[in-house]
Amino acid sequence: MRIALALAALRRHRARTLLAVLGVAVAAAMLLDMVMLSTGLRESFRQLLLSRGFQLRLAPRGTLPFDTEATIPGASEIVRLLRALPGVAAVSPVLGAQLHVPRDSGAVTAFALGIDPAAQGDYELVAGRDAIAPDAMVANDDFLRAAGARVGDTLLVAAGYDPQLRTFTGERRLVVAGRARFLYLSAGQPAVALPLRTLQRMTARLRGTGEGGDDVVSLFMVRLRQGSDVEGTRRWIQAHVPRVDAISTAGAMARVDQRLSYFRQLGLILGAVSLIVGFLLVTTLVTVSVNERMGEIAVMRAIGISRAHVVQQILLESAAISLGGALLGLGLGLATARYLNGILSAFPGLPAAIDFFLFQPRAAWTALALLAASGVAAGAYPAWRAAGLPVARTLREEAVA
């Protein structure tokens, strides 16, 4: 009965109800998108960091992984030290550099990773063999396309360029052993991976006779055994390996949070604004609707309909508008999130696997629950007015009017 009356009241002004539902739908879509933006980016990054099970990353002191060209000297000794720790399951040393494949018209430049193939966590092999032999490398599709190469080809690869002599330096012939998908690189970035020792030797001349000779890396990734104390191990490494910053996944998340806090805050602000807009829209509409029906409500009260019944009917009206709008907004929100994610995925330097708008059922339910709660709250004021209506006076005024 209450539901039928509430729906009848909404049907009486179809255009108005439709506009209100549309308004709530847009607000709900925006709210869902902003909830996804404020939580999804963080979750997406966490999933990426833990995708290969490495809980700790060791970067040169004062830097983030691959944030600068700084390197960590004495890499072999640090690897031995880390592998001797009881909780450590694997250590993956990584050196980052740029390699060039000379071509008739210039050169193809790619980001190169020197890795330990047995412990690497930077790529997934898609086809062919891993870069195990000293003269082997794996490459991603972007590199193969740019260099016009295929698996099995041998390429002349250089680590640097001498502008005085106009010649490439650190040259070496490498065989493309396999095709790989790199996990942490941005979309469209040509990349290769080769044995760490090979890359260290190729790039040694570029670093000159600096500290550490050619035994340097840019990063260590450390995988701990199940149940190991991540924070305890991190603190131990920080205390015993003074040239590195040991960063746990939680620490990396905190730094990413700081760098990308703008998007999280934007999400929170626009989400709150969407909620307020939806709330105001429903409150206004239901209040006007109740004002127009004062006589009708007075008659209902006069023939014995209880206050609770009137209140419930009005709350049902506002809940129906909110729910209809929220359901419509759910679909609209997912579509706009996909579009917005497409825009932000072009962000330079961010891994291609990062999603700014990650759909999580919990986020969707949070958005819907917030909107439903605000919808019911929006009906509270007009319901309170209707419940406190002076029946006799209202009937008299309606009769006079």
Place this chain on the structure above:
Amino acid sequence: MLLLLLALQVRTIAIDQRLADDAGLRVGDRVVVSAAPGGAGDTVVVGAIVTRRADPSEIARNEYRVRLHLDQLQTLTRYGDRVDRFAVATRGAAGTTRALEEINDAAFGFHAYRSRDIAVETSATFKVVSRFHRAIGVITIVASAIFLLCILLLKVEERRRDVAALRLIGISRASVLRSVVLEAAFVSVLGSGVGVGIGWVMSAAVNAYYQAYYRTPLRFALVTGDIVLLAVALSLALGIGAGVLAALRLVRSAPLALLGR
């Protein structure tokens, strides 16, 4: 002071305000700079503390910046007689073109670019953010338009009895239509004015917050004349549109029907 430093052969460096604040450094302080943590370094004197320019590319990068003399940095980093880039000042646009051609014709292993072209290449981040803001802006405008349309329809429909009374005492449909549309326009302009005020306060709050958060003089939100004009024009157009729609519905109905009889 400078003569004394020269006499002592201690080089000076310039540091940015952020580093000075965090490390508690002042002009005249002696510090050791090295290429690697714990590595051998040079003792230098803080000769100047500089404020960074409002550079968007430095946002969210909590980096410190130190300026050294070129030869000192080359020695410290064992970089040899190398530099990463040269900046060349030219005399006018023609001079730039001529210098570009001459340098690129004679260059050994490097290439000259216009500053403008480099700025375009390095502004990819801001293009992405700008596209994202534009998309969010469109969604916000759609939401606002529906909200405005709804509110104005309700506002005009509230006038059913007034309109009926006006029609019954002989006021023409056109006059009623005009008065309703005028009222809608007035409400829209008034709302826009309040909105511009709220927007201005919000932008001031956003700037104050993010300038403190990122420690930059960069302005994050700008309320310009164009933006105000767009907001008011959009609001006025929507208001008038909604007013016309609602008023047409009213004036087409019989006055007695509007009174519910």
